[in-house]
Amino acid sequence: MPPSVPSLPRRVARTLRSSLFAQVLCALVLGIAVGKLWPETATALQPLGDGFTRLIKTVISPLVFCVVVVGIAKAGDLKAFGRIGVKALIWFEIASTIALVIGLLAANLVGPGKGMNVDPASLDAAAVEKTTGGEHLPSTTEFLLHALPESFVGAFADNELLQVLILACLVGAALLHLGHTKVPKILPAIDQAQEVIFAVVGFVMRLAPIAVFGAMAHLVGNYGLGVIKTYAKLIVLCYVAAALFIVLLAVALRLVTGLSLWKFLRYIREEMLLALGTASTEAVMPRVMQKLRRAGARDDAVGLVLPTGYSFNLDGASLYLSIGTLFIAQAVGVDLTLGQQVTVVLVLMLTSKGMAGIPGSAFLALSATASSLGAIPAGAVALLLGVDRIMDSMRVVTNLLGNCVAVFAVSRWEGALDTDRAKKTLDGDYAAPPEDDDEGDGEKGVGAEASAAEPTAAEPTAAEVPASGIPTQKPKEPAPEVG
Numbered sequence: 001m002p003p004s005v006p007s008l009p010r011r012v013a014r015t016l017r018s019s020l021f022a023q024v025l026c027a028l029v030l031g032i033a034v035g036k037l038w039p040e041t042a043t044a045l046q047p048l049g050d051g052f053t054r055l056i057k058t059v060i061s062p063l064v065f066c067v068v069v070v071g072i073a074k075a076g077d078l079k080a081f082g083r084i085g086v087k088a089l090i091w092f093e094i095a096s097t098i099a100l101v102i103g104l105l106a107a108n109l110v111g112p113g114k115g116m117n118v119d120p121a122s123l124d125a126a127a128v129e130k131t132t133g134g135e136h137l138p139s140t141t142e143f144l145l146h147a148l149p150e151s152f153v154g155a156f157a158d159n160e161l162l163q164v165l166i167l168a169c170l171v172g173a174a175l176l177h178l179g180h181t182k183v184p185k186i187l188p189a190i191d192q193a194q195e196v197i198f199a200v201v202g203f204v205m206r207l208a209p210i211a212v213f214g215a216m217a218h219l220v221g222n223y224g225l226g227v228i229k230t231y232a233k234l235i236v237l238c239y240v241a242a243a244l245f246i247v248l249l250a251v252a253l254r255l256v257t258g259l260s261l262w263k264f265l266r267y268i269r270e271e272m273l274l275a276l277g278t279a280s281t282e283a284v285m286p287r288v289m290q291k292l293r294r295a296g297a298r299d300d301a302v303g304l305v306l307p308t309g310y311s312f313n314l315d316g317a318s319l320y321l322s323i324g325t326l327f328i329a330q331a332v333g334v335d336l337t338l339g340q341q342v343t344v345v346l347v348l349m350l351t352s353k354g355m356a357g358i359p360g361s362a363f364l365a366l367s368a369t370a371s372s373l374g375a376i377p378a379g380a381v382a383l384l385l386g387v388d389r390i391m392d393s394m395r396v397v398t399n400l401l402g403n404c405v406a407v408f409a410v411s412r413w414e415g416a417l418d419t420d421r422a423k424k425t426l427d428g429d430y431a432a433p434p435e436d437d438d439e440g441d442g443e444k445g446v447g448a449e450a451s452a453a454e455p456t457a458a459e460p461t462a463a464e465v466p467a468s469g470i471p472t473q474k475p476k477e478p479a480p481e482v483g
Contacts, residue, residue, distance in 0.1 A: 020205065020208060020209075020270045020274075021269050021270045021273060023208070023209040024208055024209050024212050024270065024273045024274055024277060025273060026209070027208075027209035027210070027212040027213040027216075027277065028212050028213075028216055028273065028276070028277050030213055030217075031045075031212060031213040031214070031215065031216025031217040031219075031220070031277070032216055032217075032220050034213075034217040034220075034221070035216060035217040035218070035219065035220025035221035035222075036220055036221075038221070039220070039221035039222070040221070041221070042217035042218055042220065042221025042222075043218055043221045043222050044218075045213070045214040045215075045217045045218050045221075046214060046215070046218035047214065048210055048211055048213065048214025048215070049211045049212070049214045049215030049218065049277075049278050051211070052204070052207050052208065052210070052211030052278065052283065053211070053278060053280050053282065053283050055204045055207070056201070056204060056282065056283045056284075056285075056286065057159055057282060059197050059200055059201055059204075059286060060159065060161070060282060060285055060286065061155070061156045061159050061160075061161065061164045062156065062193070062197055063194065063197045063198075063201075063285075063286050063289070064161060064164050064165065064168065064289075064303060064307045065156075065164050065167065065168045065171075066190050066191070066193055066194035066197065067194060067289060067293075067299055067302065067303035068165060068168035068169065068172060068300065068303035068304060069168050069171050069172045069175065069187075069190050070187065070190055070191050070194060070299055070303075071172070071298065071299030071300030071301070071302070071303045071304075072168075072169065072172025072173065072175070072176065072300055073172055073175045073176060073187050074299060074300075075298065075299075075300045075416075076176065078172070078173050078176055080300070080414065080416075081169070081172070081300050081304065083414060084300060084301050084304055084305065084410060084411075084414050084416065085304055085308070087410050087413050087414060088304065088305045088308055088309070088312075088406060088410045089308075089312065091313075091406050091409060091410055092308075092309060092312040092313040092406065093312075093349075095249075095313060095315055095402055095406065096312075096313060096314065096315055096318045096349065097345070097349060098245070098248065099245055099315040099316075099318040099319045099322075099398075099402075100318045100319075100321070100322045100344075100345050100348055100349065101322075101345065102241055102244060102245055102248075102319060102322075103241055103318065103319045103320070103321070103322030103323040103326075104322045104323075104326065104341055104344065104345065106237055106240070106241040106244075106323060107237070107322065107323045107325075107326035107327060107330075108326065108341075110233070110237050111330055112233045112234040112237050112323070112326075112327050112330070113234070113326070113327040113328065113329070113330030113331035113383075114330045116330070116331040117331075117333060118331045118332050118333075118380070118383065146160075146162075146163075147162040147163060147166065148163065148166065149163035149164075149166060149167055152167060155167055161307045161308075161310060161311065162308070162311055164307075165304065165307060165308065168303070175187060197286070198286070198290060201286040201287065201290075205287065208274050208277075211274075211277070211278055211283075212273075212274060212277030212278060215277055215278045215279065216277055219279075219389060231387040231390070234323070234327055234387060235387065235390055235391070237323060238319065238320060238323055238391055238394050239394050241319050241323060242316060242319055242394045242397070242398045245315060245319060245398060245402075246261070246397075246398065246401055249261060249401055249402060249405045250262070252405065252409065253405050253408060253409065256408070256409045256412055256413070257408050257409065257412045257417065257419060257422070258419060258423070259408060259419075259422055259423065259426060260426065261401070261405070263426040263427065264295075264404065264426055265401075266426075267291065267295070267425070267426050268287075268288060268291055268404070270287075271284040271287045271288050271291070271400075272284075272397065272400065275396045275397070275400055276393050276396060276397065279389075279392035279393070279396055280396070281310065281396055281399055281400045281403075282310070284400070285306070285307070285310070288306065288400070288404065289302055289303070289306055292306065292404065292407050292408075294425060295421070295422045295425040295426065296411075296417055296418035296419065296420075296421035296422035296425065297407050297408060297411045297416065297417055297418075297422070298411060298416035298417070298418075300416065301407060301410060301411040301414065301416040301417070302407055302411075305403070305406055305407045305410050305411075306403055306404075306406075306407050309402070309403035309406055309407075310399075310403065313399075313402055313403055313406055314395075314399050314402075315398050315399055315402035316394055316395035316396065316397065316398030316399040316402070317365075317395050317399065318348065319394075319395075319398060320391050320394065320395055321348050321365050321366060321369070322344065322345070322348060324366055324384055325344050325348070325366060325369050325370070325376075326341075326344075327383070327384070328366070328370070328376060328380040328381060328383050328384065329376050329380075331380065331383055332376065332377060332380045334376055344369055347368065347369045348365065348369060366381045366384070367381050408422070
């Protein structure tokens with residue numbers, strides 16, 4: 001007798017129970033509907049998204065610390081870690097500069113602000129001050145000093161990723177220097193703490209659909225869909241420019257690593273949808289870190305390149321800032337010369353760094369750029385207040401993909417990428433052990449990173465002792481003979 005085929009409602013229910021992607025997608029649609037139908041009620045749902053983001057942020061700093069320390073210690077080569085950092089910064093600067101140039105070229109060709117003839121005096125410059133909360137972008141010296149931690153605990157308490165990275169590098173270097181004879185239990189403890197953090201992430205991720213529902217309902221209820229009509233030309237231009245940049249990322253990824261960006265997008269579709277729904281790349285950082293490690297990128301490369309990219313490689317923000325600068329100039333009737341546009345690129349190369357975590361950072365960068373040119377009234381930045389939130393989806397997708405491609409490219413450049421494993425994982429052919437399966441929602445959370453060939457505790461081998469002499473698991477000594 002042939003097996004019975006489940007009915008459509010049962011298949012849908014099963015998919016909703018087992019697929020985080022389906023749950024988040026449904027939450028996204030419901031959030032838009034609620035925001036459109038009941039805007040006043042929807043604006044009160046923002047705490048759902050904010051609460052989820054706060055929970056995720058609590059584990060980001062300790063997770064980055066653990067991944068970097070374990071990565072350095074297992075790699076056993078601090079010089080290699082330094083090379084990864086330098087190559088990452090080179091990649092970041094090239095990528096963000098290309099994004100800025102694409103934005104300027106697109107804005108010059110299309111002219112999204114031409115014909116608006118806006119009087120700057122009619123704009124509410126105080127609204128920009130309210131949005132930024134009185135913050136200011138740090139100078140280069142302030143940025144570098146702020147990257148240095150004042151206290152070990154303070155870096156974690158304030159979620160300062162650059163400070164946490166520096167502390168992790170120092171601790172990893174200290175473990176290499178001391179070796180396993182003096183600190184035999186430290187590295188296994190940090191490694192185990194990492195697994196606990198991933199388990200916590202697994203618990204929190206169960207709340208992702210609720211967070212997406214609240215965030216989208218608030219967005220549509222607060223801003224409405226009418227703003228899309230008003231700024232249609234600018235919005236379409238930004239998204240088309242972002243799509244062009246992503247195509248360039250796909251080409252670069254294929255040339256450098258031989259991997260497909262489309263397959264990678266399918267691989268992280270749940271994280272991408274969650275980032276879109278919450279308008280936050282930080283909300284998916286732990287999951288993305290784990291999936292990159294599972295896809296063959298070495299721990300030290302993932303732990304250094306991805307978090308650093310959150311401050312130095314904001315490709316989506318760079319696109320938006322360059323297009324936005326020309327938009328407000330065109331809207332108020334200012335025709336920027338080639339020299340002034342070159343100045344825009346140079347200024348934005350500086351102001352776009354370290355924007356993460358600063359309220360209204362896009363407006364701060366735009367205001368600083370307008371002030372440096374001396375031709376655009378500072379109050380003209382208020383033109384973008386109504387459309388800025390709509391641009392979050394473009395910035396989130398481009399920033400996240402730019403940083404993930406950077407991880408793969410730098411890893412391949414440094415020889416820290418298992419290309420065969422990466423291709424098999426993206427093709428869905430890599431059979432991970434149960435504890436490595438980050439698609440599950442069991443007690444192991446999102447999944448602990450492990451290799452199929454990893455030795456067990458009962459059968460330690462020489463592979464457990466890296467070149468640094470710090471074992472991930474101390475081999476058992478043979479029992480003394482009695483005689």
